[in-house]
Amino acid sequence: MILVRRLLGDVLRQQRLLQGKTLRDVSADARVSLGYISEIERGQKEASSECLAAICQALELPLSRVMSQVSGELAREEATVAGLTSLPVSAKVRADVTTVAA
Amino acid sequence: MILVRRLLGDVLRQQRLLQGKTLRDVSADARVSLGYISEIERGQKEASSECLAAICQALELPLSRVMSQVSGELAREEATVAGLTSLPVSAKVRADVTTVAA
Numbered sequence: 752m753i754l755v756r757r758l759l760g761d762v763l764r765q766q767r768l769l770q771g772k773t774l775r776d777v778s779a780d781a782r783v784s785l786g787y788i789s790e791i792e793r794g795q796k797e798a799s800s801e802c803l804a805a806i807c808q809a810l811e812l813p814l815s816r817v818m819s820q821v822s823g824e825l826a827r828e829e830a831t832v833a834g835l836t837s838l839p840v841s842a843k844v845r846a847d848v849t850t851v852a853a
Numbered sequence: 854m855i856l857v858r859r860l861l862g863d864v865l866r867q868q869r870l871l872q873g874k875t876l877r878d879v880s881a882d883a884r885v886s887l888g889y890i891s892e893i894e895r896g897q898k899e900a901s902s903e904c905l906a907a908i909c910q911a912l913e914l915p916l917s918r919v920m921s922q923v924s925g926e927l928a929r930e931e932a933t934v935a936g937l938t939s940l941p942v943s944a945k946v947r948a949d950v951t952t953v954a955a
Contacts, residue, residue, distance in 0.1 A: 754903065797899060800858040800899060814857065819928075822923075825915070826921075
């Protein structure tokens with residue numbers, strides 16, 4: 752099952768690192784506890800809408816851009832899952848062998 | 854503050870109605886309580902990632918498409934808010950008067 756919170760966490764962490772900010776910086780600007788932001792970035796906690804808005808504001812990122820990135824990542828994962836489930840069994844075995852050999 | 858859960862709820866309800874499904878249908882297919890789905894659609898409860906995935910599966914909608922629609926709605930609201938905050942005060946008063954007159 753593809754979980755939005757994992758991809759959202761990845762996008763938020765990536766954006767924070769791109770800006771050279773620490774968890775402490777974002778925590779202070781967003782007024783959200785450092786531990787909570789860390790768990791959100793690791794996909795371990797769902798971000799409430801208020802918390803997500805505060806983090807995006809601290810990163811000076813429009814919410815729409817973050818959600819658009821999440822949507823793109825979801826589409827990529829959905830395509831991967833669809834590709835794997837539509838493979839014939841022989842191709843799947845070959846894919847596994849290739850993976851092991853690589 | 855723009856809240857993702859409100860726009861997500863709007864998109865989910867819109868998609869359900871487009872398919873002519875009832876809350877009861879989605880609740881049964883997604884194995885999520887009817888009350889919880891209703892609260893999510895009204896933007897009153899955050900949807901967990903698992904619950905969101907189950908609802909999208911019940912609606913046979915890719916998560917990426919739902920999040921893309923949410924992102925579009927967010928962009929529209931952000932543009933409206935940005936437009937209002939960049940208006941000079943006199944224009945805002947005119948806008949209010951126009952709204953009341955309309």
